[in-house]
Amino acid sequence: xxxxxxxxxxxxxxxxxxxxxxxxxxxxxxxxxxxxxxxxxxxxxxxxxxxxxxxxxxxxxxxxxxxxxxxxxxxxxxxxxxxxxxxxxxxxxxxxxxxxxxxxxxxxxxxxxxxxxxxxxxxxxxxxxxxxxxxxxxxxxxxxxxxxxxxxxxxxxxxxxxxxxxxxxxxxxxxxxxxxxxxxxxxxxxxxxxxxxxxxxxxxxxxxx
Amino acid sequence: xxxxxxxxxxxxxxxxxxxxxxxxxxxxxxxxxxxxxxxxxxxxxxxxxxxxxxxxxxxxxxxxxxxxxxxxxxxxxxxxxxxxxxxxxxxxxxxxxxxxxxxxxxxxxxxxxxxxxxxxxxxxxxxxxxxxxxxxxxxxxxxxxxxxxxxxxxxxxxxxxxxxxxxxxxxxxxxxxxxxxxxxxxxxxxxxxxxxxxxxxxxxxxxxx
DNA sequence: GTCTATAAGGAGATAGAC
DNA sequence: GTCTATCTCCTTATAGAC
Numbered sequence: 001x002x003x004x005x006x007x008x009x010x011x012x013x014x015x016x017x018x019x020x021x022x023x024x025x026x027x028x029x030x031x032x033x034x035x036x037x038x039x040x041x042x043x044x045x046x047x048x049x050x051x052x053x054x055x056x057x058x059x060x061x062x063x064x065x066x067x068x069x070x071x072x073x074x075x076x077x078x079x080x081x082x083x084x085x086x087x088x089x090x091x092x093x094x095x096x097x098x099x100x101x102x103x104x105x106x107x108x109x110x111x112x113x114x115x116x117x118x119x120x121x122x123x124x125x126x127x128x129x130x131x132x133x134x135x136x137x138x139x140x141x142x143x144x145x146x147x148x149x150x151x152x153x154x155x156x157x158x159x160x161x162x163x164x165x166x167x168x169x170x171x172x173x174x175x176x177x178x179x180x181x182x183x184x185x186x187x188x189x190x191x192x193x194x195x196x197x198x199x200x201x202x203x204x205x206x207x208x209x
Numbered sequence: 210x211x212x213x214x215x216x217x218x219x220x221x222x223x224x225x226x227x228x229x230x231x232x233x234x235x236x237x238x239x240x241x242x243x244x245x246x247x248x249x250x251x252x253x254x255x256x257x258x259x260x261x262x263x264x265x266x267x268x269x270x271x272x273x274x275x276x277x278x279x280x281x282x283x284x285x286x287x288x289x290x291x292x293x294x295x296x297x298x299x300x301x302x303x304x305x306x307x308x309x310x311x312x313x314x315x316x317x318x319x320x321x322x323x324x325x326x327x328x329x330x331x332x333x334x335x336x337x338x339x340x341x342x343x344x345x346x347x348x349x350x351x352x353x354x355x356x357x358x359x360x361x362x363x364x365x366x367x368x369x370x371x372x373x374x375x376x377x378x379x380x381x382x383x384x385x386x387x388x389x390x391x392x393x394x395x396x397x398x399x400x401x402x403x404x405x406x407x408x409x410x411x412x413x414x415x416x417x418x
Numbered sequence: 419g420t421c422t423a424t425a426a427g428g429a430g431a432t433a434g435a436c
Numbered sequence: 437g438t439c440t441a442t443c444t445c446c447t448t449a450t451a452g453a454c
Contacts, residue, residue, distance in 0.1 A: 006437090024324075026236075030428080030429065030430085032428080040438090041438070041439055042431090042439095042440095043432080043433095043440080044438065045430095045431095046432075047438075050431095052429095104323065107320060107378075110378070110381075110382060111316060114313065114381055114382065123382040123383075126382065127382040128383075155388075158379065158388060158391075158392060159395055162371075162376050162379060162392050162396075163372075163375060165375040166370065166371030166373075166375035167371050169316075169319070170336055170370065170374070172319075172323055172332075173319060173323065173333050173336040174333045174337075179367060182367075183367060183368055186368055190395075190402075193399075215419095239447065240447080240448060241446080249420090250420070250421055251422095251449090252419095252420070252422080252449095252450085252451095255448085256419070260448080261448065261449090420453105421452100422452095422454100423450100423453100424449100424450085424452105425448105426449085427446105427447080428445105428446085428448100429444100429445080429447080430446100431443085431445100432441105432443075433440105433442080434439100434440095434442105435441100436438085436439075
């Protein structure tokens with residue numbers, strides 16, 4: 001194996017670990033399985049990382065840093081706010097269906113982080129980043145359609161993530177595409193009620209309470 | 210240790226395993242940890258079960274069979290349909306806050322089942338049972354308040370479980386009670402729109418689409 | 419039926435040659 | 437820097453005494 005900077009090696013090992021985890025779960029991501037996937041020797045692992053724990057910390061930090069919701073790229077152009085939300089959620093569902101392993105890894109890593117002393121903060125940060133990404137999407141959609149949100153956008157993002165996490169778990173358990181889409185239709189409808197047409201007075205919208 | 214029927218021993222070992230998992234996660238539920246928790250010898254484990262895998266199958270089947278949502282017992286008596294839904298969800302949130310380990314175990318076991326060949330069906334069944342329990346609650350609440358549901362109750366139950374799973378995950382990651390309650394307020398509001406006052410004609414209600 | 423003792427293998431981590 | 441070989445510990449599972 002050619003020489004490689006320690007940083008590159010760390011990144012490569014993290015990627016290999018993610019592939020192993022996606023294929024077989026967190027429990028199967030032993031140092032041996034990881035180096036086999038990366039095509040390295042076992043000693044190289046401990047040359048790059050002092051311990052498996054350190055690698056897992058870096059892996060989760062990497063995921064939290066880089067894995068923002070990919071669906072954020074694809075704001076559908078036309079339509080009203082309801083259909084934009086619906087289409088964005090459908091796009092996310094498609095990602096899930098096309099690559100169930102990926103989303104399951106996110107869930108498993110989140111549980112791992114919550115369980116592991118010293119890593120709890122990473123789980124919190126992971127969700128903050130989800131909400132931040134969704135918030136951007138919500139603001140973009142509002143601008144596009146000329147509405148304003150009747151609630152802090154971050155609060156709405158929390159509801160969106162509640163929906164996406166919820167139907168993702170259900171889908172992972174029963175793989176029922178149609179049922180997930182029905183939930184999405186309901187979700188988009190309920191969320192669009194939080195949008196106020198900018199030309200309306202604010203109390204013409206339906207407040208939540 | 211007194212003699213004990215093999216069935217009793219199996220049940221006791223499953224309970225011990227659940228305690229270990231709640232405290233330290235699925236990965237920490239080794240046969241040794243389990244028998245230590247149960248106060249048995251290692252050999253007793255393999256007298257009761259042929260393998261750890263068999264125990265895990267029985268454990269998940271046990272959980273799926275017995276762990277229906279405890280909040281179902283506590284339908285709040287007074288109020289309209291919206292406040293009943295809200296109070297029931299608050300009751301569930303209280304369960305979560307009082308015993309986070311329990312709900313986390315449910316999530317982890319679900320992921321374990323989805324990952325393990327031969328156990329996928331148990332994950333599906335777990336969610337079906339959740340929905341069945343919630344469906345009962347929804348029908349009870351509808352009867353109590355004299356409304357009918359404008360959608361199949363099982364579909365509404367799916368949305369309810371989407372909400373509860375979603376805000377449970379978020380709460381596990383950030384422990385933000387107030388944020389969870391705000392989601393619950395929104396959820397109850399959105400769900401109550403699916404209720405049609407029995408004296409109204411059905412099209413006076415707001416359909417989802 | 420229940421125990422102690424142990425087999426057999428996989429895990430993380432390290433020593434030391436090159 | 438990277439490798440092979442190995443250490444030590446912990447895992448599931450079993451053998452065999454009582």
